[in-house]
Amino acid sequence: MIRRVLSFKNSAALWAVFPFFMLGGCSDANSVDSAKPSLPVAETWDWSAYLPMGFPEPFVPADNPMSEAKFQLGRHLFYDKRLSGNGTQACASCHFQHLAFSDGRSKAVGSTGELTARSAQSLVNVAYYASLTWANPALSSLERQAMVPLFVEDVGVEMGVNENNKTQVLARLQEDAYYVQAFPSVFPDYPQAINFDTVVKALAAFQRGLLSVNSKFDRVERGEELFSPTEQRGKQLFYGKAQCVQCHSGFHFSNHSFNANSHRVKRSYHNTGLYNLDGQGAYPEHQQGLIEVMPQKSNMGKFRVPTLRNIALTAPYMHDGSVATLEEVIAHYTAGGREISAGKLAGDGRENPFKDPLLNRIDLTAAEQQDLLAFLHTLTDPTIATNARFSNPFQTETTHLDFTSSKADFYE
Numbered sequence: 001m002i003r004r005v006l007s008f009k010n011s012a013a014l015w016a017v018f019p020f021f022m023l024g025g026c027s028d029a030n031s032v033d034s035a036k037p038s039l040p041v042a043e044t045w046d047w048s049a050y051l052p053m054g055f056p057e058p059f060v061p062a063d064n065p066m067s068e069a070k071f072q073l074g075r076h077l078f079y080d081k082r083l084s085g086n087g088t089q090a091c092a093s094c095h096f097q098h099l100a101f102s103d104g105r106s107k108a109v110g111s112t113g114e115l116t117a118r119s120a121q122s123l124v125n126v127a128y129y130a131s132l133t134w135a136n137p138a139l140s141s142l143e144r145q146a147m148v149p150l151f152v153e154d155v156g157v158e159m160g161v162n163e164n165n166k167t168q169v170l171a172r173l174q175e176d177a178y179y180v181q182a183f184p185s186v187f188p189d190y191p192q193a194i195n196f197d198t199v200v201k202a203l204a205a206f207q208r209g210l211l212s213v214n215s216k217f218d219r220v221e222r223g224e225e226l227f228s229p230t231e232q233r234g235k236q237l238f239y240g241k242a243q244c245v246q247c248h249s250g251f252h253f254s255n256h257s258f259n260a261n262s263h264r265v266k267r268s269y270h271n272t273g274l275y276n277l278d279g280q281g282a283y284p285e286h287q288q289g290l291i292e293v294m295p296q297k298s299n300m301g302k303f304r305v306p307t308l309r310n311i312a313l314t315a316p317y318m319h320d321g322s323v324a325t326l327e328e329v330i331a332h333y334t335a336g337g338r339e340i341s342a343g344k345l346a347g348d349g350r351e352n353p354f355k356d357p358l359l360n361r362i363d364l365t366a367a368e369q370q371d372l373l374a375f376l377h378t379l380t381d382p383t384i385a386t387n388a389r390f391s392n393p394f395q396t397e398t399t400h401l402d403f404t405s406s407k408a409d410f411y412e
Contacts, residue, residue, distance in 0.1 A: 044068070050211050054221065055251055056259035058127035058208055061141060064201045066208065072393070073182045074206025077199060079392045082172040083150075084111040085160030091149070091203065092392065094120040094158075098385040100310035101210060106321025108158075116156035117286040119321040122314045124384055125307055127208040130258035130267045134303045134319045135289040137267050142204035150196070161196075170194055210390060212309055216378040227378065234375025237364070242333070242372055244308075246358050253308035253379065269302035270356040273337025273349035274318060281354045284345065287320050300354045312380045326376060330369045336361035 045066035047057040060066055077083055078091045089111035095101040101123035108120040118134050131137045132145035139145040149158035161169055173179045173194050183193035190198060219225040227235060238244045247270060249255050255268045269290045275283045283289065283301045291299035303319045317323040323332060332338050336359055337350030349355065364372065384390070 045071075050209070050213070052213055052218070052222065054218075055211075055213055056261050059258060059260045059262070060208065061143065064143060064204060066205055067186065069182065070186045070202055070205040071209045072206075073179075073186050074202035074204070075390070076178065076182075076393050077203055078206050079394060080173075082176075083159060083161075083169060083199070085157075085162060085165040085169060086111055087172065089159060091159075095123050097387075097390055097392075098313075100124045100212070100313040100384055101390075102314040104315065106316050108156075110157045111160045112157040114156040116158060118319050119316065121306060122310060123207055123210050124212045124310055124381075125252060126210060128252045128257050128259055128307075129254070129304070130256050130265050131304065135269060136293050137290075138293065140265075142207050143200050146200045146203050150200070166196070170196070173199075212381040212384045214383050215309065215381040218381075220378070228374070230371050230374040231378050233368075234371040234373065235378075237368055237372045238375050241368070242362055242364060243358065244333075244372075247305045248308045254305045256305050267304075269299070269304055270358070271301035271352060271354045272303075272318075272332075272359055273352045273355040274320075274322065274332075275301065275338075275340070275345060276347035276349045276352040277345065279347065279351075281352045282347075284320075289319070298354055301352065302354070308376065309379050310381055310384055312377050313385070326373055327369070330364070330372055333359065334362050334364045334369065 045068060051057065078095075081087055081090045081093070083090060093111075094103045094105075094108040096103055099122075103120045106119055107115045107117070110116060121134070126132070126142065130140070132139040132142065133148070139148070150161045152158070153160070153162070173183075179194060183198055184190075186202065187193045187198045216225060216227075216231075220227055238248075247255050247268070250257055255266070258265055271281075271289070275287075277284065281300050286292075288300055290302040291297070311317075312326060315325060317326070317329050323329050335350065337348070337352065337355060339348045339350060340346050350361075
């Protein structure tokens, strides 16, 4: 589950995972399956093959260049339950392709059955974020972020790799014919190629390639289609009266974006008036946002702006999944925040002293809200849910490995 950082009181929990990072180990090649799986032929990576005009190339770290073989290795790892400590959960267990690689839950369920503190964000176009997770500027690369769900157990165990099981996790991979061939091919400079450093790099490469560029909005921009009158009115509202573009800007529909051509990194976080528990701006425990890693009082309730691409596929919404539908999201912003009248979360978020001043009351009519909703639906890329390139390789390429019925149980 490659997701947002869990609720850290400080950044020490993140750096605590590094002792595990390079732990590898080797195995006797004669002990693996006798099958000789084929590897991708294309070793070069050409972003222009995947990106239409108007989409910049994502930033790629110099120590983890893209290749087709690395992307495919990451794809296999992403869907492999053996990568979790107890062998029950894959990254794909909380990032479903048909939901634009989100999971449809308000909070994700980890490998031990515990709930995480926040919802699983979509991984589509994740390569364009200036930092990863809901609210941690320190997680500025997919490689660094991948370590959080693998190792950290601060609030809810995700993949659950730890000191007691890390050797066993790697041993599972070392017993697989595909991995025994793929890892040394993709990472020839490692004496022991199957280790957590290479696992993380392969996972990051797969996620960088999870691109969505073919929504109706994109096709209209390219002159291939036209908006309906309702959608056109919604677009005008989005860029005008509704003020959505103040935060959801550019090709990424987020003001928290970064690419290979960026000269300046801007990491913006916003309090949207979801809560005000004590009348002084408080958010619920483990859902307080940026203040959990940067303890200035003004950071209470601040979270990163998610992309709106494929937003119709990724309900429920907000960092804690507390808003069920897009209609409710629009109503929330129309009202300038949320008032909860009863219960332990009662409070008027509209009056939260830390709410972003951009989020004032808009007073959209019911008809205008429907027009805006129609426009948001044009941001859905219908191919993302069916693109075989992003799908489970253990289900779609059954000739790729020599399966047994017991082995198939490992795959998501």
